[in-house]
Amino acid sequence: MTDRIGFIGLGNMGGRMTRCIVDAGVEVHGFDMQRAAVESAGAIPLGSSAEVAAQSDVVFLSLPDSKVVEKVVLQDAAFLSSLASGSVVVDLSTAAPSSTQRIHERLAEQGIAYLDAGISGGAAAAEKGALTLMVGGDAAALERVQPVLAHFATKVFHMGASGAGHSTKLLNNFLNAIALSATAEVMVAAKKAGLDLATVLDVLNASSGVNFATLNRFPKIITGDYLKGGLTNALMMKDVVLYVDHLHELGVASPNSSGPLASFGLAQALGYADQISNTVVDAIGDVSGHVRLHDPDPAGDGAARPTDTKD
Structure with missing residues (x-):
């Protein structure tokens, strides 16, 4: 018998993952506070998380943070009572491992498997069904849901016991934050130094400074394409804070967290909170003489500030 699939949280990432499942010919029951998001992803809209649980054998969650996950899973008695023994809940959110x-x-008390599945690849990979997953929890439960995961992920790693997936996700996200914020600073400096930015990137990508941001983000950003649709500055800041909290719980020093905390904190303070995290380069540019890597106007006055235009 084929598992019935449910999805809760069909926003920027959840909607794309759901669309991949639906396009593969699998029926999905969905719930989101925005009903239009469920319909846009091609899922069958239901009126609550509890209704999704009642109609599903495997329930996927893609929610903002641990507080929201706990509100849905632990604090909603209707949701808990609607989950049947033997079902699987797969949490695709970025969450605190201790909460996970x-x-x-x-859920184990009710005979329900709970998998924490951190995701990497962003909106572009989600759109193509090419995400990377790092999963914690029962190996048999992971094997059971693998056919569904294959619709939106090309690489799935079993990291170990419960919490291991979300822990790995936080570690990966922190390195992503470091690379993005540090490269943004370097590129603003290159612009002010009068260097050709495309050539600077060629040098970095052939040298020891190469990273994901130099390879995949800034070749687009210097042309004015900020790759909209990915993680916002506010969400990036949230992920870095989660990382710092996690390291505190582990008893590990985090001296390198100050850079991205300062950079994405600056972006939020200057009005870029809800814009894609790549605009952290504009926040750094703002306090460095209103520098823009790409000048869309002949006068070279720079890109519009957050107060001038909205996504």
């Missing part, structure tokens, strides 16, 4: 482990223990 508490949820795992609670």
Whole structure:
């Protein structure tokens, strides 16, 4: 018997993952506070998370943070009572591993498997069904849901026990934040130094400074394409804070967290909170003499500030 699939949280990432599942010919029951998001993803709209649980054998979650996940899974009695013993909940959110482990223990009491599945690749990979997943939890449960995961992920790694997937996700996201914020600073400096930015990137990508941002983000950003649709500055800041909290729980020093905390904090303070995190380069540019890597106007006055235009 084929598992019935449910999806809760069909926003920027959840909607794209759901669309991949639906396009593969699999029926999905969905719930989101924005009903239009469910319909846009091609899922069958239901009126609550509990209704999705009642209609599904495997429930996917793609929610903003641990607080929201706990509100849905632990604090909604209707949701808990609607989950049948033997079902699987797959949490695709970016969440605190300690919270994940508490949820795992609670659901295990009802005979429900809980997998924490961190995702990487962003909106572009989600659109293509080419995400990377890092999963914690029961190996048998992961094997059971693998056919569904294959519709939106090309690489799936089993990281270990409950919480291991979300832990790995935070570690990866922190390195992403470091690369983006540090490269943004370097590129603003290159612009002010009068260097040709495309050539600077060629040098970095052939040298020891190469990273994901130099390879995949800034070749677009210097032409004015900020690759909209990905993680916002506010969400990037949230992920870095989660990382710092996680390291505190582990008893590990985090001296390198100050850079991205300062950079994405600056972006939020200057009005870029809800814009894609790549605009952190504009926030750094703002306090460096209103520098823009790409000048869309002949006068070279720079790109519009957040107060001038909205996404």
